[in-house]
Amino acid sequence: MSKVIETEAGLMLVEWDVPIEMDDGMVLRGDVFRPMSDEPCPVLLSYGPYGKGLPFQEGYETAWERLVSQHPEVADGSSNRFQSWEVADPERWVPHGYACVRVDSRGAGRSPGQIDHFSPREIRDLYMCIEWAGTTLWSNGKVGLSGISYYAAVQWQVAALRPPHLAAICPWEGFNDMYREATHHGGILSTFTRGWARMQVQTVQYGNGRGLMSAINGLSVTGDEVLDAKSLRGNRIDFGAAHLEHAFDDEYYAERRPDLARIEVPVLSAGNWGGAGLHLRGNIEGFLDSGSSQKWLEIHGLEHWTEYYTDYGRALQQEFFDHFLKGEDNGWDQRPPVMLKVRQVDGSFDQRTAEAWPLPGTAWTDLFLNAASGALVEDAGAAGSVSYDELGDGVTFYLPESDEAVEVIGPLSLKLFVSSTTDDADLFAVLRIIGPDGEEITFPGALDPHSPPAQGWLRASHRELDPERSLPYRPYHPHQRRQPLEPGEVYEVDIEIWPTCIVLPPGYRMALTIQGHDYEYGGAPAQLSNLAVELRGSGPLLHDDPIDRPVYDKGNPAPAAKITVHTGGDTPSRLLVPFLRG
Structure with missing residues (x-):
């Protein structure tokens, strides 16, 4: 018809x-x-x-x-x-x-x-x-x-x-x-x-x-x-x-x-902060690992459907397809391979380009967790520890305020030394931003209007690493077998935190929360007609299955674990951060 x-x-x-x-x-x-x-x-x-x-x-x-x-x-x-x-x-x-x-x-x-x-x-x-x-x-x-x-x-x-x-x-x-x-x-x-x-x-x-x-x-x-x-x-x-x-x-x-x-064809891979x-x-890994000699990475923000339809997104797509499907000499092939909409704390974005990912000039910095002060510091310090209940508020470590603007753009990784009262520990790492007034700053996420700037997860029994595929800023776990914990014993684990992008003006500071459940925004939840759950900070991407996580089985609740994070001394838990200087 x-x-x-x-x-x-x-x-x-x-x-x-x-x-x-x-x-x-x-x-x-x-x-x-x-x-x-x-x-x-x-x-x-x-x-x-x-x-x-x-x-x-x-x-x-x-x-x-x-x-x-x-x-x-x-x-x-x-x-x-x-x-x-x-x-x-x-x-x-x-x-x-x-x-x-x-x-x-x-x-x-x-x-x-x-x-x-x-x-x-x-x-x-x-x-x-x-x-x-x-x-x-x-x-x-x-x-x-x-x-x-x-x-x-x-x-x-x-x-x-x-x-x-x-x-x-x-x-x-x-x-x-x-x-x-x-x-x-x-x-x-x-x-x-x-x-x-x-x-x-x-x-x-x-x-x-x-x-x-x-x-x-x-x-x-x-x-x-x-x-x-x-x-x-x-x-x-x-x-x-x-x-x-x-x-x-x-x-x-x-x-x-x-x-x-x-993959051999030209690629325009567009991701969302x-x-x-x-x-x-997937958009970043696809850009890095695809075999194409003609590939570009673009990363934007807002809801995951928005920029595809805006004038910005359509113009970008059309220039790309005009060049490779119509053969137009429109300058697309002269574009830098990385195009970013850099996120500001007020929700706006600035355009930036680069020649590679992670960005050249990144100052990879280890920030050590200090259990005594609750701070993120550049010196591992003396040994200490702090504990939290699996379904409680977790523990938070703060980076001191800076007198200058701070830029964080790229992937992060978290090395923790942890022990648990049970044979496992589900670890949720949340990067957060705190304003000068002490209030948390959230951002429009791909699926949730109040999202933190970055998150990472690891089941401690899946801590085994693939040494050939792991990078300092992106640990890679094969997820082929379960290695249960011995209650009370300290284990070294590496958590991949998905990439982020944020410019912090003076007076704003970064914080890291480690907890045993999904991040939740403190304000009122939101709703989308096509989703079955309320949006409370992590969107519909929740980890609460009662079989996979028996602690959520109300009919037969498993005992919640008490998890201890060990810091300093011989257990230097630390966060690797991609700062950009100057």
Whole structure:
């Protein structure tokens, strides 16, 4: 079914529900938006499970309202009829000579089959969609991948398979190491994926018969077939249960982890400073480890969907794709490889570029934890210790105020000497900012409006390091086995704290909190319509599963641990900080 649609920028040809046959005979469905011209054009393609016919405004109402109220340019110049969650608005791209292709992934929206997120079958499907799009009569043979989060994560995977017609990728805030960046932070299970699948995928699963109809074409968002509850369950892998079952970094994650070194196409990797737990590490690691000789890293702030749609984000994407999909000599290849929006304490950002990551000129500084004074100092000092209850407030160490501005940009790592009254300890490290009035300063995060500037996690029984992959500022844990603690014995552990960026004016100071649970903001919680939990500082990225962490099982509570942090002397616990001087 096709239709010519008039937009503010001119005519656009739309083809709904185009069949795309896979190598096993399954037929997926895609929508194609393209110029009214016989001249072949480049393709921007997205492939994912959110229902290509579900309007952004309907499926993600509060996110849309926040986006357009705070960034009105997003709504200007487009009818917004074709806006969908985390993918490009064709009214913005077709007038510039692009075809936009949106494909419902297998089992979702109007594509039948079984949902198995990020599986080899799903990535093979995406490979075939790329090759289909690159060989149509209206395509110039160059396909670029665009989209946020899920639509970004699959880009890393499929690019490593090297589809012949894939010409460039722009993974916007998407992980590539599912275990470390989405399901198990430091070996601790995140319950996010369970709620995400229920709220955002099952609601648009093929055949669920919810009655969602596209106002544009009159088609059911979830296909014309209505399946019963048993059939629906059989047509999806239980994502949350799979992650609970696979507690270590085993073959399940290995087959979903791309070989980044195989990526050859140009890469624009865009991360989010506020994306601890989902939307940052993968973009940085992907930039560093991808095999492409043409790659750029951009990091911004605000909600994880915002800058993709703003004038800033669209201009950046268009310049990148114009260069690699259209062959325009627009100066993109002269850009520095690292582009940052540097975060200020008032919530604003300054633009900065660099030639490498971590930034050249970084003054790596060890700040030692002092149990007696509660300070972060540059001298390890005498031996001491401080204890806290696992579900209590933890312990906090403060960096003294500075008379000069202080910049912290880059990854951090925390070496702790700890003991526990039980055979394990879940360690949560939170970097915090304290204002001159003693009040904590939080920042808009990717998913929570009140986030700390950085977080890190480690289950002490997962403390084993991979010496070949570990770096001083980024310890790497293989997560292959459990090494229980002997109660009362002191163990050395290294915690990866995800990268951060903050400029502290005089009078502001940094603090480090070590505790046994997720960070919580002290003010009122927030809510998004597409999330099942209140947002209390860590968004939906929580670590409170009663099986993975029995202390949360109210029916059979496990004894909470008392954890002791040992400092100074022979146990010099310390935080490695990336200061920038001058």
